[in-house]
Amino acid sequence: xxxxxFEAKRLLGKHGIPVPKNALAQTAAEAERLAGELGxxxxxxxxxxxxxxxxLRSADSPTQARQAAEQxxxxxxxxxxxxxxxxxxxxxxxxxxxxxxxxDGIAKLPVMIASTMAGNLDEIADQHPERVVRRHxxxxxxxxxxxxxELVSALGVASADLPRLTxxxxxxxxxxxxxxxxxxEISSLARLADGxxxxxxxxxxxxxxxxxxxxxxxxxxxxxxxxxxxxxxxTAFEIEAxxxxxxxxxxxxxxxxxxxxxxxxxxxxxxxxxxxxxxVKKHGGKPANYAALGGNPSVKKAQRLTKLVLSxxxxxxxxxxxNVLSNTRADLVARGVIKGVLELGFNPAEKITxxxxxxxxxxxxVKILRKYGVEFCDRTVxxxxxxxxxxxxxxxxxR
Amino acid sequence: MGVLVHKDFEFIVQGITGREALNFTRECxxxxxxxxxxxxxxxxxxxVYGVPVYDTVREITAKRKVDGTVxxxxxxxxxxxxxxxxxxGIKLLVIITEGIPRRDASAIxxxxxxxxxxxxxPNCLGIIVPDVxxxxxxxxxxxxxxxAFKPGIVGVMxxxxxxxxxxxxxxxxxxxxxxxxxxxxxxxxxxxTYAELMPLFEKDPxxxxxxxxxxxxxxxxxxxxxxxxxxxxxxxxxxxxxxxFMDEMPGMSFGHAGTVVEKKVDSPADKxxxxxxxxxxxxxxxxxxxxxxxxxxRAAGA
Numbered sequence: 001x002x003x004x005x006f007e008a009k010r011l012l013g014k015h016g017i018p019v020p021k022n023a024l025a026q027t028a029a030e031a032e033r034l035a036g037e038l039g040x041x042x043x044x045x046x047x048x049x050x051x052x053x054x055x056l057r058s059a060d061s062p063t064q065a066r067q068a069a070e071q072x073x074x075x076x077x078x079x080x081x082x083x084x085x086x087x088x089x090x091x092x093x094x095x096x097x098x099x100x101x102x103x104d105g106i107a108k109l110p111v112m113i114a115s116t117m118a119g120n121l122d123e124i125a126d127q128h129p130e131r132v133v134r135r136h137x138x139x140x141x142x143x144x145x146x147x148x149x150e151l152v153s154a155l156g157v158a159s160a161d162l163p164r165l166t167x168x169x170x171x172x173x174x175x176x177x178x179x180x181x182x183x184x185e186i187s188s189l190a191r192l193a194d195g196x197x198x199x200x201x202x203x204x205x206x207x208x209x210x211x212x213x214x215x216x217x218x219x220x221x222x223x224x225x226x227x228x229x230x231x232x233x234x235t236a237f238e239i240e241a242x243x244x245x246x247x248x249x250x251x252x253x254x255x256x257x258x259x260x261x262x263x264x265x266x267x268x269x270x271x272x273x274x275x276x277x278x279x280v281k282k283h284g285g286k287p288a289n290y291a292a293l294g295g296n297p298s299v300k301k302a303q304r305l306t307k308l309v310l311s312x313x314x315x316x317x318x319x320x321x322x323n324v325l326s327n328t329r330a331d332l333v334a335r336g337v338i339k340g341v342l343e344l345g346f347n348p349a350e351k352i353t354x355x356x357x358x359x360x361x362x363x364x365x366v367k368i369l370r371k372y373g374v375e376f377c378d379r380t381v382x383x384x385x386x387x388x389x390x391x392x393x394x395x396x397x398x399r
Numbered sequence: 400m401g402v403l404v405h406k407d408f409e410f411i412v413q414g415i416t417g418r419e420a421l422n423f424t425r426e427c428x429x430x431x432x433x434x435x436x437x438x439x440x441x442x443x444x445x446x447v448y449g450v451p452v453y454d455t456v457r458e459i460t461a462k463r464k465v466d467g468t469v470x471x472x473x474x475x476x477x478x479x480x481x482x483x484x485x486x487x488g489i490k491l492l493v494i495i496t497e498g499i500p501r502r503d504a505s506a507i508x509x510x511x512x513x514x515x516x517x518x519x520x521p522n523c524l525g526i527i528v529p530d531v532x533x534x535x536x537x538x539x540x541x542x543x544x545x546x547a548f549k550p551g552i553v554g555v556m557x558x559x560x561x562x563x564x565x566x567x568x569x570x571x572x573x574x575x576x577x578x579x580x581x582x583x584x585x586x587x588x589x590x591x592t593y594a595e596l597m598p599l600f601e602k603d604p605x606x607x608x609x610x611x612x613x614x615x616x617x618x619x620x621x622x623x624x625x626x627x628x629x630x631x632x633x634x635x636x637x638x639x640x641x642x643x644f645m646d647e648m649p650g651m652s653f654g655h656a657g658t659v660v661e662k663k664v665d666s667p668a669d670k671x672x673x674x675x676x677x678x679x680x681x682x683x684x685x686x687x688x689x690x691x692x693x694x695x696x697r698a699a700g701a
Contacts, residue, residue, distance in 0.1 A: 103501050105587050105617050108508045139505035180500050182587075210500040271559025271585070271614060274641035275685050281644050282684065294561070323565035324547055326524070326539035327422070358568075360539050379546070379568050382686030 001206045001229045004047040006086045007221050008184075008204035015175045017168055018198045022088035031069030034087050035062040043090045046072035047083035049229060055082075058090065078232030091198065093190030097155070098124065099169060100185040101176045109136040112151055112173055118188040137173055145170045160195060168197055179217060180210025237312055241291065244304045251297025251328070253305045261286030263353070263394055264309035266302075266337060268322025269294025272383070276321045279387035285394065288315045296328045302336025303343070310344055310351065316397065317353045319390035324379055325359025333357055334365035338372055349373035353390040356381060401528030402554065402579035402599045402606070403491060403517075404467070408532050411436045411465055411489075413456065413480045414472035415447050419495075423471075423536035424448055430533040430541040435465060438480075456487040467491035469525060469535055474498050477521070481507040485514050492590070493535045494520035504588040511590065518590025524560035524582040529567075537582055538564050551576015553692060554600040554634070556593050557612035558585045558619075562641070566612055566688060573689030578605040585614060592619040594626035601632055608635050608692050613670060615642040620670040624677035635695035636679040637688055643667045 003011070009019045023038060024047070025031035035042050042065055046055035055075060057068035069085045077083075096118035104111040115124045115132045125132045133154040137147045148169035149162070157165055168189070176184055181204060188200040206214060211225070218225075228234070234242070241256030252269055263285050267276040273292040280287055291309050293302060309318055320337055322328070334357065341348045355369055358379035369376045377386050414420050415437025425448050427434055434450050436459040443454035453459055456468070468484045470477060470492060477496040484492055492511065499507075499521045511518045519526060525535010529548040537560065538544030547564045549571035557563040560582040567577050581596060583589055593611050600606045613620050620638070627636060646668050671681050680695055682688045 103505065103588055105589075105619060106592070106622050108505055108588050108590070110502075110505060138509060139502050140509040177502055180502055182501060207500050207502075209498045210502070268561060271557070271562035271612065271641055272565065274559075274614060274645075275562065275565075275639075278641060278643050279684065323561045324568045326537065326543070326561060326564055327419075359564075360543050380572055382569060382684070383565070384684035384686040 001208050001211065002049045003204040003206065003221075004049070004083050005045060005202055006047055006084070007223070008202040009199070010221065011175065011179065011204065011217070012172075012199055012202060015171050017171050017175075018196065019202075020088040020091065020198055020200065022086055024084045024086055025069055026084050028066045028069040028073065031085050031087060032062045032066035035059060035065030038087055038089050040065070041090065042087045044068045044072060045086045046075050046077075047086055048075060048077035049080075050078055050231060078230075080233050090200070091190065091192055093188070093200075094193050095191040097165070097189040097191070098185070098187050099172065099189050100183070101172060101181070102183045104136065107136050110139055110173070110176060111136045112148065112169060114151055114155055114169065116155055118190075120187060121185065139177060143170065143174050143177070148173060161191065164195070164197055168199075180207045180214055181205060182207045237289070237308070240308055241305065244301065244308065248298055248301045248304075251293065251295040251301050253291070253293055253297065253301050255290065255292055256305075256308075257290040258312070259287050259289055260314065261288045262314055262316045263390065264288050264291070264312065264315040264318035266291055266293055266306055266309055266318055266320045268292065268325070268328070268357070272323030275323070275383050276387060279384040280319065280391060282384070283388045283391040285387065285391035288312055293333065294322075294328060297333065297336070299332050299336040299339065302333045303340040306337045306340030307344060310341065310346070317351055317394060319353045319387070320355045320357065321383060321386050321390070322357045322359075323383065325357065328357075328359065329361040330357040330359050331361040331364035331368065334368045338368060338374070349375075353393040354386050356383070356386040400578070400603055400605045401531055402526075402581070402596070402603050403519075404526055404528055404532045404534045404579075406531050407433070408466045408534065409433045409435045409464070410467040410469060410534055411438060411456070411459055412450070413438045413468055413470045413484065414476075415439055415450065415452055416442050416445070417471060417473075419536070420471045421447060423469075424450060426536070426540050426544065427533050430544055431531075432533050435459065435463065456483050456489070460487040460489065465489055467493065467534060469493045469495060471495040471536075478503040478507055481518070482510060485511055485516050490516045492516060492518045492520075493523065493525040494518060494584075494590070495523065495525065495536060497522045499586070501586075501588045504586060508588065508590050519581060520584040520586075520589060522586045523584035523589070524563065526579065526581050527577075528579050529577055535582070536560075537580065547571060548580065549576040550578075552578055552605060552607040554578050554603070554606040554609045555580040555611075556583050556596055556609070557581070558583060558614045559612055559641070560585075562612045565685070566610060566639070569686070569689055570610065570692070573693070575689060575692060578603055578607075587617050589619075593623040594619070597623070597626055597630070597632065597634075600634060601630075606634060608637065608696055610688055610692060611636065611638045613638060613640045615645045615667050616665050618665065621673050624673040624679065627674075627677040627679055635692075635699055637682060637691045637695060638674050638679050639682045639685055639688055640667045640671050
């Protein structure tokens with residue numbers, strides 16, 4: 001879950017990591033007034049979740065700030081308006097560093113990464129590996145400041161800068177663990193002429209799974225539990241699917257994502273859904289959605305999701321494809337899907353291109369499918385072959 | 400033989416009285432696994448399908464040696480359950496619990512490493528050596544499990560629990576069967592990665608080839624590619640990378656924690672490229688896997 005930069009900077013400030021004086025404007029007029037108060041020149045940043053270079057402007061006067069803010073507030077942030085414009089005076093740096101903390105899946109430890117250059121650390125590591133240093137640290141034991149000191153020292157930083165920078169790195173590492181962050185990146189950590197450091201930019205992501213226990217800080221930042229911070233705004237179709245999932249505790253309907261094709265997909269959850277979606281696309285199918293169903297859903301859940309998928313404009317037929325199931329009951333899924341199709345007044349044999357749900361209770365599932373003349377395949381037919389057949393049927397129907 | 404588990408492997412289930420745990424405990428017993436105890440705090444003294452339930456892991460390990468534990472406790476208790484098992488001297492942990500934040504997963508694995516214990520998962524379904532031992536919840540009811548998993552020569556490692564069964568089913572249909580199948584977990588931080596498990600398969604005489612199932616996100620495939628280039632393994636590797644469509648839509652999450660494409664280096668296209676360079680065969684379609692394994696075995700003269 002991504003934070004807006006103004007939120008990330010509030011967290012930094014709260015934990016003793018210096019950030020420039022800043023203010024958030026909601027309108028261009030407000031930007032003009034705030035630029036006057038902060039003193040020009042100012043940097044203006046649209047508060048968007050997608051990383052956009054177009055989201056940054058600088059202004060030498062309050063009038064310029066108003067003009068820049070007008071443009072920035074019109075940016076498209078995945079179907080949303082920007083959350084405002086962040087204004088801050090841009091101090092002159094005597095020296096710039098960059099600093100990031102994330103998890104290393106190979107070492108299975110959090111890792112701090114720093115460079116004597118400003119910018120994106122991945123790119124710096126590619127182009128100037130000699131200017132990047134890394135140190136792992138423990139998620140288990142209390143934070144030891146010497147690890148941060150070693151990192152800073154490895155950068156070649158000495159004398160009075162060393163303890164100052166060490167303290168910032170240490171605080172960032174503590175903040176990273178405390179708030180269940182997955183990534184924090186300060187792409188310009190500037191040393192000013194007076195020797196003080198200041199974080200000029202900040203990207204910060206919190207782990208979705210950590211949100212429950214981070215309620216206090218999320219409340220403090222005014223982020224409600226329903227604010228998903230998805231890269232783009234959810235469609236009405238996707239919101240409806242989330243409702244189906246929330247209203248019935250058995251099994252999971254989701255994730256559901258909307259596309260603009262003509263074949264509706266009711267597919268097994270997890271890896272099975274990724275595999276099935278790929279297979280349908282590979283064979284030239286045009287998915288209308290990605291609607292996963294798993295975890296032993298009730299008949300009702302399967303029925304509601306099927307109806308939702310079929311009601312989407314543009315959906316001509318559906319394919320029901322899953323991996324070999326462990327715990328989901330094939331018969332319950334079959335019953336639910338057939339019910340959903342019938343309730344909308346369609347003929348299951350015509351609307352369902354293919355049905356592949358091998359696994360527990362499959363014999364009972366097959367009985368239902370036979371009764372309605374639905375083409376099904378068992379475990380001897382691969383997911384890719386089932387997808388190919390589904391796409392072929394769409395073609396045969398002239399779609 | 401088999402990797403990590405064997406016919407005399409004895410394990411416990413932490414969280415045994417939970418709904419899912421009740422199911423898979425029964426299924427494991429029906430499959431022939433040896434479950435020697437269960438733990439649910441406050442439920443000590445009961446029985447689950449004849450398996451005695453205790454309040455603490457120590458009550459069991461004080462009396463007998465325990466080879467492994469399956470942890471399937473509510474999210475908030477999962478790290479504590481893992482620490483309890485490690486402190487009680489258990490050396491192999493399968494963590495089924497989903498949604499454990501990285502900070503906790505990282506801490507659990509760090510603690511396990513300090514104590515010489517191995518973690519499989521979290522967010523996995525465990526390990527199976529067909530017809531020998533099922534350690535976890537792979538494959539569902541014993542009757543379905545026997546249909547999908549057959550003894551054979553392929554070592555399987557999969558980020559997706561469900562797709563472990565799918566792939567093993569395909570290998571079984573093709574007459575290859577599996578030596579050991581491991582659902583390693585789909586999370587960004589897991590206890591045992593492909594590359595870390597490879598040496599175990601390498602040492603297992605039953606295993607003649609490896610199949611891996613991969614998803615977007617994470618660096619485990621890059622690590623495997625590096626391992627394959629550095630080691631002269633006797634085992635040909637066939638991989639399948641799911642979620643290729645996500646290359647067209649970066650930033651999109653599909654539920655699995657491991658499928659959040661955070662960086663270009665983790666993209667399916669990048670994984671495929673790295674693995675191919677390392678001599679790993681990457682299947683274009685999931686249905687191609689058994690054929691590719693046979694081809695690689697023929698080429699190796701096996």
